[in-house]
Amino acid sequence: MRLVTLLPLSLLCSPALADVLGPRYPYPTDISSNSSRVLHSWRDLTAALDAQLAPNSTSELRNVTFSVGIFSLHDPNAAFNPAVQYHYTAPEVANSQYGIRRVNGDAVYRLASITKLITMYAGLLSLDSADWERPLTDFFPQLAEGSTSAGIAQSVQWDKITVMTLASHLGGVPRDAFGASENDIALVAKDPTALGLPPLSPDDPQARAVCNVLEDAACVFELDNYIAGLAPRPPTFLPWTSPGYSNNAYILLGQIFQSITGKEMEELYRDSIFGPLGMSTTTSVVPPESFFPHCVIPGDDLVSFASDLPILRSSGGVLSTLHDLSKMGMAILNNTLLSREETSRWMKPHTHTDRFQVSIGAPWEIFRHQDAATGIVVDMYCKSGDSGVASTWTCLLPDFEVGFNVLGASTSANRTALIGEVADGVVDAIVPSLLHQAALETQARFAGVYESTVEGLNSSLTLAVNTTYGAPPGMTIVSFISNSTSVTELVSPRLVPSIASPRTNQQAFRSINAVDIPSRQLGRLSDLSLLGWVSPGVVTYGNLDIDLFVFELDPAGRATAVNLPGFRASLVRVG
Ligand SMILES: *[C@@H]1O[C@H](CO)[C@@H](O)[C@H](O)[C@H]1NC(C)=O
Ligand SMILES: *[C@@H]1O[C@H](CO)[C@@H](O)[C@H](O)[C@H]1NC(C)=O
Ligand SMILES: *[C@@H]1O[C@H](CO)[C@@H](O)[C@H](O)[C@H]1NC(C)=O
Ligand SMILES: *[C@@H]1O[C@H](CO)[C@@H](O)[C@H](O)[C@H]1NC(C)=O
Ligand SMILES: *[C@@H]1O[C@H](CO)[C@@H](O)[C@H](O)[C@H]1NC(C)=O
Ligand SMILES: *[C@@H]1O[C@H](CO)[C@@H](O)[C@H](O)[C@H]1NC(C)=O
Ligand SMILES: *[C@@H]1O[C@H](CO)[C@@H](O)[C@H](O)[C@H]1NC(C)=O
Ligand SMILES: *[C@@H]1O[C@H](CO)[C@@H](O)[C@H](O)[C@H]1NC(C)=O
Numbered sequence: 345m346r347l348v349t350l351l352p353l354s355l356l357c358s359p360a361l362a363d364v365l366g367p368r369y370p371y372p373t374d375i376s377s378n379s380s381r382v383l384h385s386w387r388d389l390t391a392a393l394d395a396q397l398a399p400n401s402t403s404e405l406r407n408v409t410f411s412v413g414i415f416s417l418h419d420p421n422a423a424f425n426p427a428v429q430y431h432y433t434a435p436e437v438a439n440s441q442y443g444i445r446r447v448n449g450d451a452v453y454r455l456a457s458i459t460k461l462i463t464m465y466a467g468l469l470s471l472d473s474a475d476w477e478r479p480l481t482d483f484f485p486q487l488a489e490g491s492t493s494a495g496i497a498q499s500v501q502w503d504k505i506t507v508m509t510l511a512s513h514l515g516g517v518p519r520d521a522f523g524a525s526e527n528d529i530a531l532v533a534k535d536p537t538a539l540g541l542p543p544l545s546p547d548d549p550q551a552r553a554v555c556n557v558l559e560d561a562a563c564v565f566e567l568d569n570y571i572a573g574l575a576p577r578p579p580t581f582l583p584w585t586s587p588g589y590s591n592n593a594y595i596l597l598g599q600i601f602q603s604i605t606g607k608e609m610e611e612l613y614r615d616s617i618f619g620p621l622g623m624s625t626t627t628s629v630v631p632p633e634s635f636f637p638h639c640v641i642p643g644d645d646l647v648s649f650a651s652d653l654p655i656l657r658s659s660g661g662v663l664s665t666l667h668d669l670s671k672m673g674m675a676i677l678n679n680t681l682l683s684r685e686e687t688s689r690w691m692k693p694h695t696h697t698d699r700f701q702v703s704i705g706a707p708w709e710i711f712r713h714q715d716a717a718t719g720i721v722v723d724m725y726c727k728s729g730d731s732g733v734a735s736t737w738t739c740l741l742p743d744f745e746v747g748f749n750v751l752g753a754s755t756s757a758n759r760t761a762l763i764g765e766v767a768d769g770v771v772d773a774i775v776p777s778l779l780h781q782a783a784l785e786t787q788a789r790f791a792g793v794y795e796s797t798v799e800g801l802n803s804s805l806t807l808a809v810n811t812t813y814g815a816p817p818g819m820t821i822v823s824f825i826s827n828s829t830s831v832t833e834l835v836s837p838r839l840v841p842s843i844a845s846p847r848t849n850q851q852a853f854r855s856i857n858a859v860d861i862p863s864r865q866l867g868r869l870s871d872l873s874l875l876g877w878v879s880p881g882v883v884t885y886g887n888l889d890i891d892l893f894v895f896e897l898d899p900a901g902r903a904t905a906v907n908l909p910g911f912r913a914s915l916v917r918v919g
Pocket of ligand 1: 378
C-alpha cells in the first residue's frame with residue numbers, strides 16, 4: 345500500500361474528488377442585463393415573493409417590510425438597478441403615522457448587529473497591528489480588580505483577553521452586562537419564586553445594579569455603571585477556546601476604538617468609512633425628525649426607533665440603506681480602503697463552530713453553502729442583525745465578488761425567521777445562477793484552440809467548458825499536444841482560476857487533481873491524497889510549474905494567448 349505520496353493523482357490514476365478553496369471560474373461580469381442567468385433567476389425569486397405577498401396570501405411575510413438587493417464588483421451598476429432588487433412595504437409601515445410610506449433602495453433601516461461588521465471595518469482601518477494584541481485591562485483598569493480568587497470558572501481573566509479575541513467572539517466574555525439586557529429573569533418576572541427561583545436579597549452583591557434597562561436605559565448604559573454591572577459576571581469560556589456571541593464584546597470594542605483614536609464612534613465611522621465611500625445616508629446617530637420621512641418606522645413606535653444610547657452605537661446603532669450598504673460591500677471586495685492582503689486575512693474564519701457548515705470570523709458569520717446540483721461549497725461571509733423590530737443580513741460571496749443585503753423591519757414576533765427565509769430565497773436563487781453565468785462567460789472568454797506560432801513546432805491546446813448546469817466545474821483540457829506528443833498525462837484535466845492580474849491583463853489557472861465535482865464528503869485521514877489543496881505546484885519541469893496556465897487577455901477580457909511556463913511555450917488563440 346502506498347502510504348506517503350504527493351505525486352499528482354493523474355500519474356497515480358486514482359480518483360480525485362476535491363477542489364481547492366476559491367472560485368471555480370473567473371468572476372462573472374454580467375449580473376443584471378437581460379441576458380444574465382442571474383437576472384433570470386432573480387425574476388423567479390421575484391415571482392415567488394409576489395405570490396407570497398399577494399393580497400389574498402395568508403403568509404405572515406405580508407407583515408414584514410423589507411428591501412433586498414444584490415451587488416457585484418464586476419457589474420457595479422447592479423447595486424443600483426431595481427431589476428435585481430425587491431421591495432415590500434407592509435401595511436404597518438405604509439399606514440404609519442411616522443416614517444417612509446413606501447420602501448426603496450434609499451429607505452433607511454436600522455441595521456442592528458450588522459453594525460458590528462462596520463465597527464470592525466473601522467477598527468481595521470484605524471488601529472495599529474499591535475493594538476489588536478493589547479489586553480483589555482489596558483483599557484479598563486477597573487476590570488483588573490474583578491479578576492479575583494474566585495477561580496477561572498467563575499471570574500473573567502480580563503488581562504488574558506485581547507482586542508482581537510473580543511472581535512472574534514472568542515473572548516469568553518459575558519454576552520451582556522447585568523442590567524443591560526431584558527434577559528435577566530429578575531428584571532422581567534413578576535414573581536421569580538413562582539418559577540422556582542429564590543428571592544434575591546437586596547444585599548446580594550452580584551445583583552446590585554444601580555439601574556436597569558427596563559427602568560432607566562440611559563443610566564445602565566452610562567460607562568461606569570455598565571462596567572460595574574459587567575465585572576461580577578462569570579466567563580462563558582476561556583479565551584480562544586469556543587466562540588460565544590457577545591454584544592458586550594462589541595460595546596467594549598467601541599470604547600476601545602474611541603480610546604485609541606480619540607474619536608467618538610460616529611466620527612470614527614464617518615472619517616474612515618461613510619465619508620470616503622459616499623455613504624451619505626448612513627449614520628450611528630438618530631437623525632433629526634425632519635429626516636424621519638426617509639426612515640422605516642413600523643408600528644408607530646417612535647420611542648424605540650429614536651432611542652440613542654452612545655455606548656450601544658458600536659454594537660447595534662447604525663442606520664443605513666440598501667444602496668449605501670452595497671457601496672460598503674463593494675468597497676470591501678474591491679480593497680478600496682483596506683489592502684488586498686488585510687482584506688483577505690480579515691475574510692477568513694477564526695474558529696469553527698460545532699457544525700461543519702458554520703464558522704466565525706471577526707465578526708463574520710461564515711456559512712459554507714453547498715450547491716445542491718454540483719456539491720460545490722460556496723463560502724458566504726455574512727453578518728446578521730436582529731434587535732427591536734429590525735432583522736437584517738449582509739453577505740459577501742468572494743468566489744463571485746458579489747454580495748447581497750436583506751434589510752427588514754416588522755413588529756411581527758416571527759420577523760427573524762421570515763427575514764431568514766427571504767435571505768435563503770436569495771441564496772437559492774443566485775448561487776446556481778452565478779455558477780451557470782460564470783461557466784457561460786468562461787466558455788466565451790477562454791474555450792477554444794491555442795497553437796504555437798513557432799515554425800514547424802506542433803504544439804496546441806484545446807479547452808472546453810461544459811456549461812450544462814451540474815457538470816463538473818471549471819475548464820477541461822480536450823487535447824494538449826507539445827512537440828507532436830500528447831501531454832495530457834502530465835497535467836490534470838481541469839483548470840480552475842488561481843490569480844487574476846488586472847494590471848498585466850493576465851489570468852492564471854492551475855490544473856487541479858480533481859476529475860470530478862466535490863460529490864462526496866472527504867474527512868478520513870486516508871483521504872489526504874484526494875484533497876485538492878495539497879498538490880498545486882507539486883510537479884515542475886526545470887523549476888517551473890507544469891500545472892500553471894497563464895492567459896493573456898484583451899481589454900474585453902477575452903483570452904488571446906496562453907503561457908505555459910513549465911513547457912517553456914506560449915500558444916496563441918486561433919479559435
Ligand atoms: C429587458 O427585459 C424586460 C422584460 O422582459 C424588458 O421590459 C426590457 O425592455 C428589456 N431591456 C433590454 C435592454 O432589452
Ligand atoms: C391569489 O390570487 C391569484 C390571482 O389574483 C391566484 O393566482 C392565486 O392562486 C391566489 N392565491 C391564493 C393563495 O388564493
Ligand atoms: C399581521 O398582523 C396583524 C396585526 O398584528 C395580524 O392581525 C395579522 O394576522 C397578521 N397577518 C398575517 C398574515 O400574519
Ligand atoms: C474597484 O477598484 C478599481 C481599481 O481601483 C477601480 O477601477 C474600480 O472602479 C473599482 N470598482 C468598483 C465597483 O468600485
Ligand atoms: C409565528 O409565531 C407564532 C408564535 O409567536 C408561532 O405560533 C407560529 O407558528 C409562527 N408562524 C410561523 C409561520 O413561523
Ligand atoms: C456535460 O455535463 C453533463 C452533465 O454532467 C453531461 O451529461 C454531458 O455529457 C457533458 N457534456 C460533455 C460534452 O462532456
Ligand atoms: C521537439 O522534439 C524533437 C525530437 O523529436 C527535439 O529535437 C526538439 O528539440 C523538440 N523541440 C521542442 C521545442 O520541444
Ligand atoms: C501534431 O501531433 C499530433 C499528436 O502526435 C498529431 O496527431 C497531429 O497530426 C500533428 N499535427 C501536425 C500538423 O503535424
